[in-house]
Amino acid sequence: MPNTPWSATSDNLDQDCHNWSGGLRFRPSRLEVPESEEAVAALVRTAARQGRCIRPVGSAHSSSEIYLTDDILVSLAKIRGLGDHDAQRHRATVGAGSQLTELSKELQAAGMTLSNFGDVATQTVGGAIGTGTHGSGRNSPNLSMMLVGGRLVTAEGEIRALGFDEEPDLLRALRVSFGTLGILTWATLELEPLHDLHRQEWCLGFEPCMEALDRLSRENRNFDFYWYPRSDEVKIRCLNTPGEEKDYGAFARLAKDETGPPHAVIPQHSDLPHRFEEMEYSITAEAGTECLGKLRARIKERWRRWVGWRLLYRYIKADDSWLSEAYGRDSVSISLHQNATLPYWDFFLDLEPIMRDHGGRPHWAKKHSLRAAELKSLYPMWDRFLALRQEMDPHGRFLTPYLRRLLGC
Amino acid sequence: MEAIGRRRWTISGGHIPLESNGPEPAFTSRDEIAVLNCSGKAARLRIHIHYADRPAVGPYEVEVAGRRVRRIRFNDLIFPEALPLGEDFGAVIEADVPVVVQFSRFDGGAQPRNAVATAAYAERNLRGGRQ
Ligand SMILES: Cc1cc2nc3c(=O)[nH]c(=O)nc-3n(C[C@H](O)[C@H](O)[C@H](O)COP(=O)(O)OP(=O)(O)OC[C@H]3O[C@@H](n4cnc5c(N)ncnc54)[C@H](O)[C@@H]3O)c2cc1C
Numbered sequence: 230m231p232n233t234p235w236s237a238t239s240d241n242l243d244q245d246c247h248n249w250s251g252g253l254r255f256r257p258s259r260l261e262v263p264e265s266e267e268a269v270a271a272l273v274r275t276a277a278r279q280g281r282c283i284r285p286v287g288s289a290h291s292s293s294e295i296y297l298t299d300d301i302l303v304s305l306a307k308i309r310g311l312g313d314h315d316a317q318r319h320r321a322t323v324g325a326g327s328q329l330t331e332l333s334k335e336l337q338a339a340g341m342t343l344s345n346f347g348d349v350a351t352q353t354v355g356g357a358i359g360t361g362t363h364g365s366g367r368n369s370p371n372l373s374m375m376l377v378g379g380r381l382v383t384a385e386g387e388i389r390a391l392g393f394d395e396e397p398d399l400l401r402a403l404r405v406s407f408g409t410l411g412i413l414t415w416a417t418l419e420l421e422p423l424h425d426l427h428r429q430e431w432c433l434g435f436e437p438c439m440e441a442l443d444r445l446s447r448e449n450r451n452f453d454f455y456w457y458p459r460s461d462e463v464k465i466r467c468l469n470t471p472g473e474e475k476d477y478g479a480f481a482r483l484a485k486d487e488t489g490p491p492h493a494v495i496p497q498h499s500d501l502p503h504r505f506e507e508m509e510y511s512i513t514a515e516a517g518t519e520c521l522g523k524l525r526a527r528i529k530e531r532w533r534r535w536v537g538w539r540l541l542y543r544y545i546k547a548d549d550s551w552l553s554e555a556y557g558r559d560s561v562s563i564s565l566h567q568n569a570t571l572p573y574w575d576f577f578l579d580l581e582p583i584m585r586d587h588g589g590r591p592h593w594a595k596k597h598s599l600r601a602a603e604l605k606s607l608y609p610m611w612d613r614f615l616a617l618r619q620e621m622d623p624h625g626r627f628l629t630p631y632l633r634r635l636l637g638c
Numbered sequence: 639m640e641a642i643g644r645r646r647w648t649i650s651g652g653h654i655p656l657e658s659n660g661p662e663p664a665f666t667s668r669d670e671i672a673v674l675n676c677s678g679k680a681a682r683l684r685i686h687i688h689y690a691d692r693p694a695v696g697p698y699e700v701e702v703a704g705r706r707v708r709r710i711r712f713n714d715l716i717f718p719e720a721l722p723l724g725e726d727f728g729a730v731i732e733a734d735v736p737v738v739v740q741f742s743r744f745d746g747g748a749q750p751r752n753a754v755a756t757a758a759y760a761e762r763n764l765r766g767g768r769q
Contacts, residue, residue, distance in 0.1 A: 434662075434663075457714070459666065459711075459713045459714060459723075460662055460663035460666055460711075460713070460714060461662035461663060461666070462662070462663055502717075503717045503718045533656075533723060534656055534722055534723045534724055535720070535722055536720065537713065537714065537715070537716040537720025537721070538716055538720060568716065568718065568719045568720060570718065570719050571719060571720065
């Protein structure tokens, strides 16, 4: 079965597809769930012959339209699990349709772990990598940086082996490309030996948090915080190798304390029963607090009446993936949330200019209003990405009207 | 200790003041319930919020440990949906063990309208029973 919020009994849908939040609804002409990599390739060859468009999908957690199509949707749900792996070098080749939660248990049994996660682990490998999904930590790049090789079904329906050592630029382009260069079937990931992390959550006021922020973000392996607009309080979340944690009892109240492997203690909201919509931008780490200050003032002044959801502030280490939010700059990301059942768009659009004024780059998987003209100036490697994309998919097999507007092609 | 109170409580005059002044969270204007659970086991609360002009929202699920009191600000409830500030609402609170619920409002706005500390309404919901 596809690993998506909707259910399909076979390769034909008897209902609309929708994303995790329920905010996006669409009806592809077909939903395909191929059994093997060769079947994916055959599907693309047929689509190519018929001049049709094909879009891969993971768990459909994204709330931007990056996988929406009225043509062929292909789920990699049956290409999953741990393939070849080497625990000594902590590398593993895994099915791109693997859900991170399930995969982590297999990796745990093999003595390895992903080095980081987002707030949930319900994404697939292909989806998390393809959108630059990230957790938080000054020394933690996004999850796409784990990708060092693998296998890709190209626009011609050929299976292409990938390796960072052989084709570094292809990997730099592919890591964050949301299925516009090809369909990743198997991903070779750079992992870590299995280890435990000690998670501590502390509650404190906004001002004391800001005063200590630089130190807090530097002395924890993973660090982020929520700001609660209706109480002006903050919850910081710190994860460290056991024994290396700090005691913030002098200025904060301990709210949670647990230890376990990364997949058990980093993602905490995988079972969240309630849906939300989200806008997220990344800005340089230096500009983070100024931007946050302006957002906070605006929310208190204008939005507190309607918005009870917290704002999330995270750190992402710079990388060199061409379309990564953190390309070339150590970043912080700021996420706005609103209940999916409440109006959210006016709130997001009111605050988006503040994040854009600080050079913000939107998360590819979340709500934003930008199109190619605005995005181009944010990504130094934009033109090179588009040139490579054109070369790899000259007939736009992996494009939809939304993606054409987004990329300007 | 024996449980004290009722399993169902209602509040009809909810209205979280929009404006706040002074350092937060101490001076945040709020509508709040204080829940006393004298029993030995955790009380699971299910709260439904009713509005003047649209369908009720809920349940909001909250737990109060055994032999503890817990203050719950309506301002902070976000699942399944944040309550709007400055709008009339009523609340129906159902607990799986008898509890005592007290409702209060702190209005720290520039022109505070009122300050309320009142018992919520408890229904005698175990027909003829002691609770
Ligand atoms: C509750 C929740 C929490 C979240 N938390 C975080 C977080 O902490 N940090 C963060 O950065 N993001 C977060 N996100 C965003 C989420 O990580 C992304 O939306 C991610 O892409 C979801 O993965 P997915 O498997 O659902 O991919 P989908 O949403 O299904 O697809 C995402 C993109 O990847 C492409 N794709 C999927 N599989 C393949 C493949 N095999 N080959 C090529 N392309 C492919 C799709 O075409 C699409 O363009 C969260 C989202 C939700 C709903």
